[in-house]
Every structure is written in C-alpha cells, then in structure tokens.
Amino acid sequence: MMEKIQKALTIRSVTIREMLAEALGMYILMVFGLSAVAQVVLGRQNFGQYLNINLAFGIGVTLGIHAAGGISGAHLNAAITITHCILGNLPWMKLPVYVIGQFLGSFTAAATVFGIYYDALYDYSKGNFTVTGPTATASIFSTYPAPYMSLPGSFFTEFLATVMLHLGILIIHDEKNNRALRGMEALLTGILVLGIGMGMGMNTGYAINPSRDLPPRIFTAIAGWGTDVFTAGHHWWWVPITAPILGSLTGVFIHKIFIDFHNPPVMACGNEKGQTAVEVSTL
Template sequence: MLKKIQKRLTIHNSSVRELLAEALGTYVLMVLGLSSVAQVVLGKGKFGQYLSINVGFGIGVTMGIHAAGGISGAHLNAAITFTQCVFGNLPWRKLPAYLLGQFLGSFLAAATIFGLYYDALYDYTKGNFTVTGPTATASIFSTYPAPYMSLAGGFFTEFMATIMLFLGVLVIYDENNNGALKGTQALLTGILVLGIGMGMGMNTGYAINPSRDLPPRIFTAIAGWGVDVFTAGNHWWWVPLVAPVLGSLAGGLIYKILIDIHNQHVQEHGNEKEQTQTVIESSTL
C-alpha cells in the first residue's frame, strides 16, 4: 500500500522535481538564517550577536545543499543559476523552474519566521512595523545598507562579496582542480558563506543572493511594513538583485580565465600523451 502511494506521488518531470528541490533547499537555508537574525534583533543582544547571524546562514547553506543537492545541484541562489545558464552548465529552459523554486522557498521561509516570532515582533515594536528607526524590524527579513553607505559603495560591496562567493563555490566543486573531498562540499560552502559574512557583511548585510533578498522583501511589504521596504536606503531594493548577478558572472569569468581553461589545456595535452603512448605500446605487441 505504501509503495503504491509513493509511486503515485513520484514526479517524473525533471523540471518540477528540481523546482521542489530548490524550494526545499532555499526554505531550509532561509529559515535557519532569518531565525538567527530575528533572535539577535528581537532578543536585544541577549540571544546572540552578529556572529550568530553569520553562523546561522552558514549552517543554513550547508543544510540546504544537503536537502536539494542530489536533485537540483542546490543552487539556492538566482545569481548562480543565471550564471550557470550563461556558461552553458544549465539549460536555459530550466531557469524558470529554478528561480520559481528558490523564490517560493524564500517567501515561505519569511512567512514562517513572521509567524514564529510574531509575538516577539509585536512586543518589540508595539505593533508598529517600521523599516528604519530605533525599533526597525524589516532588516530581519531583507538586507539594508548601513546609514553611512553610499549607493555606489553598497553596490560594490555586494558585487565583490558575490565574486568571492562564486569563486569559492567553483574552487570547492571543481574536480578537475584541487576540489574538496567528496562529501565535504556542503560543509565547506557553509564555511565560505560564514567567512563572507564575518569579513564583508558590515556594509550591506551581505545579501549576495537575489533569492535571499527579494521574496522576503515582498513578504514584508504585504505583512505590514508597506512600500518603505522598497524606498528605504535610497531605493536600495534593486542592488541585491543586480549586483550579485554581475558579481557571480565576474567570479565565473575570473575562474574560467585564470584556472579552468589552463586545466582543460593540461588535461587535453595529457590525454594526447596517453593516446600516443597507447599507440606505441600497441605497435610493439
């Protein structure tokens, strides 16, 4: 009976499977990440500090990759998905499924954290949900620039942080180079995100991922924070969408030029030597 039910529930369309995997992986990532932010903000420093947020997102990335990696590769990031399409590693026809899955998982995660911490949110704000000010809480869900940041400076921060993210991902997963040991990739990717947050998070909150930032921002606009979530920070909302995409493309191009094409040349040269040696050995038999 159980096998029959399982068989009926099995989805054979690969795009739908990948959509669901990306949704679950992104949901796990975002729930662990956003909940760590909520505890730090709403707990007024009694239940964690900035490092807690870095660790929370790092663990979230690791668990998200474990959740979705076997089916979709666990991009969990619209910038990375777009870049993989540009470099020919993912068919363009799969782009909508990946993005929809990521955005769905992220939006549902924001709704989950809102429900989980609603009483604390209400107590902290007295029912007045604001984007700026002494009891601002919109930053629990999406990123906003520090008060001292210019728009250009914030853009550059997100651009550079995403370059480091995608470069790190390529280093970890490139089996043709000095890739990570099998089974450790998810953990190392989580540590990579932890490192980016610890070193490059102060200026902008290190969104480095459109799927991490836009869906929760839309949720907060609906849930009581209003259109201020799109106008705050000199209309900051578009920067976590555009800068990570450009940063990811730049990171991929840098790795391609400095590492990947040289490895391909070495491999091709090595294969030619092996083939020549095989021919010589065969001719002597």
C-alpha cells in the same frame, strides 16, 4: 501499503522535482538564517550576536545543499542559476523553474519566521512595523545598507562579496585543481558563506543572492511594512538583484583567467548528474 502511497505521490516530471528541490533547499536555508536574525534583533542581543547570524546562514546553506543537491544541483541562488544559463550549463527554459522554486522557498520561509516571532515582533515594535528607526524590524527579513553607506559603495560591497562566493564555489569543486574531498562540498560552501558574512557583512548584510533578498522583501511589503521596504537606503532593493548577478559572472571569469584555462582537462568519470550536483551547489 507504503509502496502504493509512495507510488501515488512520486512526481515523475524532472522539471517539477527540480523546482520542489530548489524550494525546499531555499526554505531550509532561509528559516535557519532569518530566524537567527530575528532572535538577535528581537532579543536585543541577549539571545545571540552577529556571529550567530553568520553561523546560522552557514548551517542553512550546508543543509539546503544536502537537501536539493542530488536533484537540482542546489543552486539556491538566482544569480548562480542565471550564470549557469549564460555559460550553457543549464537550459534557459529551466531558469524560471529554478527561480520560482527558490522564490517560493524564500517567501515561505519569511512567512514562517514571521509567524514564529510575531508576538516578539509586536512586543518589540509595539505593533508599528518600520524599516528605519530605533525599533526597525524589516532588516530581519531582507538586507539594507548601513546608514553611512553610499549606493555605489553598497553596490560594490555586494558585487565583491558575490565574486568571492562564486569564486570560492568554483575552487571547492574544481576537478582540475586541488578540489575538496567528495562529500565535503556542502560543508565547505557553508563555511565559505560564514566567512563572507564575518568579513563583508557589515556594510550591507551580504545578501549575495537575489533569491535570498527579494521574496522576503515582497513579503514584508505585504505583511505590514509597506512600500518603504523598496525606497529605504536610496532605493536599495535593486542592488541585491543586479550586483550578485554581475559578481557571479565576474567570479567565473576570474577563475577561468587565473586558474581554469591553464590546467589540462581531466578524464570524465562518475555519474554525470552527480557531477552537476557537486559543481553548482551554492547559497
């Protein structure tokens, strides 16, 4: 009986399976991360502090990669997907498939966290959902620059953080260098995200991922925060889209110039699909 049910539910289209894998991986990542932010903000730091948020995003990244890695490679980041398309590692026709999956998972995660914490949100803000001010709650779902940050400074922060993200990923998976042990890649990528948050999160909240930032921002615009989510922080919303893409490409360039071009190639071995899954896993 179970075999019949499994056969009926099995999706044979590789493209659809990749989209669903990206959606689930992103959903797991974002539920862990956003719920931690909600608990810290709404609990007025009585239920955790900034480190809790960093740890939750790191755990979410690790589990998201394990969930999607064997099917889609677990990009979980539109900037990473675009970079792989530019480098020729992924066909351009798959770009919308991956991004739609990522955005679907992220948007659904934001809606989930909103539902879990709706009563707490209402109590904290007295029903007035705002982007700025003493009871602002929009930052639970998307990133916003600190009040002291200029737009160029915010852009550079997101750019550099994403450079370190993709550079770190390439180092973890570098077959020609001192790569991580097999099976440890997801955990180390989660630790990498944890480190970025602990060291470069104060200025802008380290979005480092268009798929992490834009879908929840759209959700908050719909759910009651309004268009202020797109105008706050000197119209900040476009920075977490463009800066991570440029940062991701720069991270690849730096790795090739300083490391990759100087090392001899290694003999290909193992399952090609498995190698792809290991190579491109990320936030």
